[in-house]
Amino acid sequence: MSDLESKALEMMAVDTDPDDTIHQIPNHSRAVCINIGDFLRKELPAREVMLSPWLTMQSLFMIYAWRGIGKSWLALTLAYAVACGGVFLGWKAPQKRRVLYIDGELPAPTLQERLSLIVNSFDDEPLENGFSILTPDLQPDGVMPNLSSPLGRDLIDEHINGVDLIIIDNLSTLARGGKENEGESWLPIQEWALKHRAQGRSIGFVHHAGKGGAQRGTSRKEDVLDTVINLRRPPEYETSEGARFELHFEKARNLTGDDAQPLEIELCSNDEKRVEWKFKQASDAIVDRIETLAADGASRQEIMVEIGVSRFQLSRIIAKANEAGRNIVIPDGRKR
Numbered sequence: 001m002s003d004l005e006s007k008a009l010e011m012m013a014v015d016t017d018p019d020d021t022i023h024q025i026p027n028h029s030r031a032v033c034i035n036i037g038d039f040l041r042k043e044l045p046a047r048e049v050m051l052s053p054w055l056t057m058q059s060l061f062m063i064y065a066w067r068g069i070g071k072s073w074l075a076l077t078l079a080y081a082v083a084c085g086g087v088f089l090g091w092k093a094p095q096k097r098r099v100l101y102i103d104g105e106l107p108a109p110t111l112q113e114r115l116s117l118i119v120n121s122f123d124d125e126p127l128e129n130g131f132s133i134l135t136p137d138l139q140p141d142g143v144m145p146n147l148s149s150p151l152g153r154d155l156i157d158e159h160i161n162g163v164d165l166i167i168i169d170n171l172s173t174l175a176r177g178g179k180e181n182e183g184e185s186w187l188p189i190q191e192w193a194l195k196h197r198a199q200g201r202s203i204g205f206v207h208h209a210g211k212g213g214a215q216r217g218t219s220r221k222e223d224v225l226d227t228v229i230n231l232r233r234p235p236e237y238e239t240s241e242g243a244r245f246e247l248h249f250e251k252a253r254n255l256t257g258d259d260a261q262p263l264e265i266e267l268c269s270n271d272e273k274r275v276e277w278k279f280k281q282a283s284d285a286i287v288d289r290i291e292t293l294a295a296d297g298a299s300r301q302e303i304m305v306e307i308g309v310s311r312f313q314l315s316r317i318i319a320k321a322n323e324a325g326r327n328i329v330i331p332d333g334r335k336r
Helices: 003-013 036-041 071-084 108-120 150-157 183-198 282-295 300-307 311-323
Strands: 049-051 060-065 099-103 131-134 165-169 202-208 227-232 244-252 263-268 276-281
Touching: 049 071, 060 071, 060 183, 071 099, 071 108, 071 131, 071 165, 071 202, 150 183, 183 202, 244 282, 263 282, 276 282, 282 300, 282 311, 300 311
Parallel strands: 060 202, 060 227, 099 131, 099 165, 165 202
Antiparallel strands: 227 244, 244 263, 263 276
16 A cells, blocks of 8 residues: 555544534445345344333434423423333323433522422332433533533443443533534534444433424424424413323424324423323314303304414314214304
């Protein structure tokens, strides 16, 4: 091999930027290519269900919402349900899994209080060391590992041995680097997530919504995700109602039919020891609201404004509800 050829190989193997994990090609690494016949004959393990019907092993997903809606409550409860093999919002974890919950912003006493309520709300417990927590107040300097840096990802990787599900809560506090609306800032985190997916793990990202309602920053985040869940306030929401919101599957590779329908959810606390999650399909909640308004004598126009639907949409909703056994009558006495 000539000196020129040796130099070219060195340049391909070592990038001049030590932080660029995307384009480095180590000497020992080679891209694997397989022909279609061999690929179709290859015995690949089935993706086991982690939380039926939508979360499987080797899944990447995101939960995003405007601040204060309840996304951390939802993520914490979901994670604990997976860890203890419980049921949450009608979703069933068929067996106990090991979970690592990485919290980036809650004070430790607040996180402890929330988890105590959540734990008391389930009948079963996780495996020994089945639910682990990384949180700022327990770090020596109060600073969490930064997912945007190679060192931060390595520090997190020290704690993932045997873990099935990693929850990142949230991206804004745990991925500190670059500009949020630039796709290049997301690529190292995406590569890290894909590495763990290839090793059999699932990762959930909790994220903030921007002013327009979409997830904050580059939309490139959603390309590799199996599931994207958005939490939003119902149109008629009052601040006095507390934690009540709608859950929408904006992207769901593993869902079809009724399983993909939005849910209306309410987080309640009947005492100081546990929490209760009430839920139903959001479409049922809309029908309930229309029925209440009609019974109170609201006009068709008033109902349209209150619910935020057109005359045609209102007629379709009422007709479908009445076909299913409801008896919604608008004030003029005719069914719609």
